[in-house]
Amino acid sequence: MLKQKIILIGNGMAGIRTLEEIIKKDPHKFEITVFGEEPHPNYNRILLSSVLQGDASIESIVLNSYEWYAEHQIELFTGDPVVKVDTSVQTVTSQNGISRSYDHLIFATGSNPFMLPLPGADKEGVIAFRNIQDCETMIDTAKHYKKAAVIGGGLLGLEAARGLLNLNMEVEVIHIADYLMERQLDDQAGKMLKEELEKQGMTFRLNAHTERLTGKKRVDGVRFKDGSQLDADLVVMAVGIKPNVSLAKDSGLEVNRAIVVNDYMQTSVENVYAVGECAEHAGVVYGLVAPLYEQGKALAEHVCADQPLSKPGYQGSIVYTQLKVSGVDVFSAGRFQDGEHTKSIRVHDEFEGIFKKVVVENNKVIGAVLFGDTSDSPRLLTMMRNEQDISKMSKVAILPSENESDERESVVVAMADSETICGCNGVTKGDIVKAINDQGLTTVDQVKACTNASRSCGGCKPLVAELLTHATGEEASNQKEPICGCTDLSHEEVTAEIKDKGLNYVREVMNVLGWSTENGCSKCRPALNYYLGLNQPIEYKDDSTSKFVNERLHANIQNDGTFSVVPRMYGGVTNPDQLRKIADVADKYNVPLLKVTGGQRIDLLGIAKEDLPKVWTDLGMRSGYAYGKSIRTVKTCVGESFCRFGTQDSIGLGVRIEKKYEGLSTPHKVKMAVSACPRNCAESGIKDVGIVGVEGAWEIYVGGNGGVDLRGGDLFAKVATDQEVIDFISSFLQFYREDARYLERTSHWVERVGLDHIKKVLADDETRTQLIERVELALTGQQDPWNEVLESKDKQATLYEKKEVEVIN
Amino acid sequence: MTQVLNEPIYVAQLHELSVGIGKKVTIDCLELALFRQENDDVLAVENRCPHKGGVLSDGIVSGEYVFCPMHDWKIDLRKGEAVAPDVGCVKTYNVSIVDEAVYIVVKE
Ligand SMILES: Cc1cc2nc3c(=O)[nH]c(=O)nc-3n(C[C@H](O)[C@H](O)[C@H](O)COP(=O)(O)OP(=O)(O)OC[C@H]3O[C@@H](n4cnc5c(N)ncnc54)[C@H](O)[C@@H]3O)c2cc1C
Numbered sequence: 031m032l033k034q035k036i037i038l039i040g041n042g043m044a045g046i047r048t049l050e051e052i053i054k055k056d057p058h059k060f061e062i063t064v065f066g067e068e069p070h071p072n073y074n075r076i077l078l079s080s081v082l083q084g085d086a087s088i089e090s091i092v093l094n095s096y097e098w099y100a101e102h103q104i105e106l107f108t109g110d111p112v113v114k115v116d117t118s119v120q121t122v123t124s125q126n127g128i129s130r131s132y133d134h135l136i137f138a139t140g141s142n143p144f145m146l147p148l149p150g151a152d153k154e155g156v157i158a159f160r161n162i163q164d165c166e167t168m169i170d171t172a173k174h175y176k177k178a179a180v181i182g183g184g185l186l187g188l189e190a191a192r193g194l195l196n197l198n199m200e201v202e203v204i205h206i207a208d209y210l211m212e213r214q215l216d217d218q219a220g221k222m223l224k225e226e227l228e229k230q231g232m233t234f235r236l237n238a239h240t241e242r243l244t245g246k247k248r249v250d251g252v253r254f255k256d257g258s259q260l261d262a263d264l265v266v267m268a269v270g271i272k273p274n275v276s277l278a279k280d281s282g283l284e285v286n287r288a289i290v291v292n293d294y295m296q297t298s299v300e301n302v303y304a305v306g307e308c309a310e311h312a313g314v315v316y317g318l319v320a321p322l323y324e325q326g327k328a329l330a331e332h333v334c335a336d337q338p339l340s341k342p343g344y345q346g347s348i349v350y351t352q353l354k355v356s357g358v359d360v361f362s363a364g365r366f367q368d369g370e371h372t373k374s375i376r377v378h379d380e381f382e383g384i385f386k387k388v389v390v391e392n393n394k395v396i397g398a399v400l401f402g403d404t405s406d407s408p409r410l411l412t413m414m415r416n417e418q419d420i421s422k423m424s425k426v427a428i429l430p431s432e433n434e435s436d437e438r439e440s441v442v443v444a445m446a447d448s449e450t451i452c453g454c455n456g457v458t459k460g461d462i463v464k465a466i467n468d469q470g471l472t473t474v475d476q477v478k479a480c481t482n483a484s485r486s487c488g489g490c491k492p493l494v495a496e497l498l499t500h501a502t503g504e505e506a507s508n509q510k511e512p513i514c515g516c517t518d519l520s521h522e523e524v525t526a527e528i529k530d531k532g533l534n535y536v537r538e539v540m541n542v543l544g545w546s547t548e549n550g551c552s553k554c555r556p557a558l559n560y561y562l563g564l565n566q567p568i569e570y571k572d573d574s575t576s577k578f579v580n581e582r583l584h585a586n587i588q589n590d591g592t593f594s595v596v597p598r599m600y601g602g603v604t605n606p607d608q609l610r611k612i613a614d615v616a617d618k619y620n621v622p623l624l625k626v627t628g629g630q631r632i633d634l635l636g637i638a639k640e641d642l643p644k645v646w647t648d649l650g651m652r653s654g655y656a657y658g659k660s661i662r663t664v665k666t667c668v669g670e671s672f673c674r675f676g677t678q679d680s681i682g683l684g685v686r687i688e689k690k691y692e693g694l695s696t697p698h699k700v701k702m703a704v705s706a707c708p709r710n711c712a713e714s715g716i717k718d719v720g721i722v723g724v725e726g727a728w729e730i731y732v733g734g735n736g737g738v739d740l741r742g743g744d745l746f747a748k749v750a751t752d753q754e755v756i757d758f759i760s761s762f763l764q765f766y767r768e769d770a771r772y773l774e775r776t777s778h779w780v781e782r783v784g785l786d787h788i789k790k791v792l793a794d795d796e797t798r799t800q801l802i803e804r805v806e807l808a809l810t811g812q813q814d815p816w817n818e819v820l821e822s823k824d825k826q827a828t829l830y831e832k833k834e835v836e837v838i839n
Numbered sequence: 840m841t842q843v844l845n846e847p848i849y850v851a852q853l854h855e856l857s858v859g860i861g862k863k864v865t866i867d868c869l870e871l872a873l874f875r876q877e878n879d880d881v882l883a884v885e886n887r888c889p890h891k892g893g894v895l896s897d898g899i900v901s902g903e904y905v906f907c908p909m910h911d912w913k914i915d916l917r918k919g920e921a922v923a924p925d926v927g928c929v930k931t932y933n934v935s936i937v938d939e940a941v942y943i944v945v946k947e
Pocket residue numbers: 039040041042043044045065066067068075076077078079110111112113138139140141159160161186274277305306307308316317318319320322352354487
């Protein structure tokens with residue numbers, strides 16, 4: 031039998047979800063073709079906000095990769111919009127002239143951002159926030175310009191503004207109403223939101239009427255009706271969307287605000303359907319993912335059914351929203367404005383910054399606004415969906431988070447199995463618990479992969495994590511990893527115990543904390559040694575038996591058992607004296623290989639262990655720490671003194687940094703670099719801490735790694751003076767020293783705990799000052815290890831000497 | 840120091856060895872690693888890891904085991920065997936201690 035043909039116009043969220051539902055029902059029933067205007071596979075548009083805010087990469091928000099299309103034999107044309115539909119002979123034609131015929135045609139063309147028709151709106155630097163390209167434009171613009179204006183103080187505008195702030199732009203949000211998110215919040219919550227965002231650095235202009243955008247070719251400002259003016263190098267319009275219906279209109283479909291559909295998503299023309307933001311159902315056009323997914327499901331059921339459906343089809347959705355800005359919890363659902371026949375329950379705690387409002391009509395919850403604590407949102411949504419009669423319920427039953435007593439149970443426990451956890455994907459508590467139990471899932475990512483829960487906006491992630499905790503009895507969001515096979519305790523637990531119990535020796539830790547082996551192993555002992563030193567930087571006596579050979583001997587072991595020696599050369603700068611000395615030592619000890627390292631130092635390779643103390647004596651230079659879990663090198667570029675591009679004294683700063691942190695032990699090796707301009711000759715972009723000079727300022731990047739897991743550093747801050755750079759490095763390094771697990775590189779640590787978290791911690795003045803004090807303390811104890819060895823005959827004998835015995839026959 | 844083959848060979852005084860740190864000893868062209876234990880026993884093995892010849896005397900010592908400094912194999916110093924999942928073994932040598940003097944027996 032010939033397969034029926036489906037054509038999908040629009041490679042976006044609603045359309046592809048419909049296909050997923052169809053394939054789930056019957057993978058072989060249809061021959062499918064997809065046309066998409068954007069040059070990408072299907073991606074998660076919701077997460078563009080996260081990309082802009084620096085929490086996700088563009089690659090990571092792809093929902094279905096090209097392989098997925100191939101696997102399901104879906105013919106895909108990207109970057110090629112459909113320009114013509116002929117419903118009489120059932121064919122479509124694309125811009126590139128590709129023509130296909132269909133049995134079923136699905137419109138999922140989404141919407142276009144609404145651009146205010148202001149004079150000047152066509153200038154360069156005026157954009158919307160809708161797709162990957164807009165996102166890339168903003169990221170690029172932030173590299174060259176400083177000032178941004180966002181027109182629109184709704185969800186989208188605020189998420190864009192937060193992203194631009196993270197990109198180090200100054201952002202002013204221009205809003206026409208007198209409070210933010212007026213479509214989702216009441217004035218009280220709107221005001222609280224404004225205060226919170228102001229704390230994050232956003233500025234606002236409310237009740238503002240924009241008149242025109244100024245500038246020559248590129249926009250340079252915004253002028254308002256009252257005559258006032260605002261400078262802006264970038265203007266983002268986020269004032270709304272309008273359904274993308276021009277093709278549908280041209281094809282003769284009935285279009286009102288959007289393409290008119292019935293409960294089965296059928297349009298006025300036979301075999302043509304519409305889902306998503308381009309569709310209008312019962313007079314409503316939805317602009318959120320959850321309803322669109324419900325529509326997709328209804329449509330899939332309809333086209334897969336052999337008989338006309340008896341099911342009721344799509345019945346409209348309750349909409350709710352959440353703002354995706356870190357540190358601000360906002361939730362809003364249904365009809366939340368007070369009306370003539372409504373009553374409401376309100377909680378307003380100005381100290382905690384919490385506001386909750388539940389709107390009730392005829393004893394039923396019809397809407398809610400939560401600010402500051404959104405944990406009751408699933409419960410409220412369920413009450414709304416079920417139209418539950420609440421006349422006999424107490425306040426605490428409606429808002430369980432208001433239960434002050436200690437026995438307060440997690441909301442997920444109280445939820446019925448049929449309650450929805452992930453609204454975007456319609457996944458219930460029952461689905462998730464079943465998947466956890468049947469398939470032995472232990473992480474949120476596994477639940478995501480198996481059930482689709484939290485695959486879209488991620489708002490339900492905390493609930494999924496709580497469910498995991500309950501189902502498995504273990505803290506799942508924070509998967510505990512023991513240090514090694516000798517103990518069940520995690521790094522964090524051990525460091526806490528060391529502090530609490532005031533432990534002082536490696537042995538003591540293992541005894542007191544019940545290690546299963548008597549002497550530990552090569553994983554836990556070095557870690558314990560490090561943690562103990564961290565806790566008591568001055569008093570703790572390093573345990574050399576718990577150190578890896580390189581650190582015990584202060585030289586790098588090579589594959590043949592010989593060692594390599596790297597003398598310190600601050601900032602990679604040397605002089606004829608040092609070079610002569612190195613050359614003489616190389617001659618004297620027949621050093622087989624001299625090599626310049628990636629960190630700009632000279633490596634003397636192939637030295638016998640017994641010779642190490644003598645080599646150091648002769649060199650008379652300080653240890654380069656090229657072997658340690660510690661601060662290694664600070665690589666520098668030529669900089670302002672010689673380079674024609676240099677804007678800053680990169681060498682001077684590099685030398686200063688290296689001298690300051692010399693010898694500091696860290697969870698893993700730490701490499702730094704200072705470049706004097708964005709050409710980055712010192713490779714600052716792939717260092718644990720990389721500094722890049724720009725005109726009048728230093729940019730600081732962290733978490734870069736040029737090693738096994740290549741990772742570009744994240745821009746953390748831009749500061750004006752050398753001293754600010756040093757203060758930043760001090761606080762960052764000390765936080766890393768205290769917070770990371772032993773043997774965790776900054777790149778992994780930054781990814782695990784999140785850049786935002788680190789930013790938040792370091793943003794607090796008091797915390798920062800204390801971190802700086804603690805690192806200074808740790809630095810006072812530093813001594814040159816080579817000197818220490820040379821001064822101790824004992825150390826030389828136990829660590830370096832070998833015994834030779836001659837035998838005669 | 841010169842010794843006679845097939846006799847116990849004197850290699851060191853006990854105090855020259857320290858608990859938790861291996862000592863490399865060469866007897867002509869034979870290279871051994873000695874490990875002093877907490878009870879003052881001394882364990883002796885051939886100083887090359889069965890994996891790729893890592894120098895065992897430079898490894899992290901955990902009681903009667905040593906972790907090779909090259910790729911972290913765990914070697915049982917009494918039996919001379921690598922601990923599973925790794926396989927391989929090194930030669931072990933008998934040690935006798937008389938009045939703090941450490942002797943090794945090398946059998947031909
Ligand atoms: C930054 C941002 C944040 C958001 N955050 C949230 C959120 O937190 N929660 C939430 O629920 N929703 C959110 N949304 C809204 C959500 O992304 C949309 O509701 C959803 O993507 C709409 O799906 P759709 O398939 O209808 O349209 P789209 O996903 O826009 O897909 C339509 C596709 O059709 C293509 N197309 C158009 N015309 C043609 C043609 N003629 N031929 C071929 N292809 C064509 C377009 O290029 C587009 O790729 C957000 C949106 C944005 C932009």
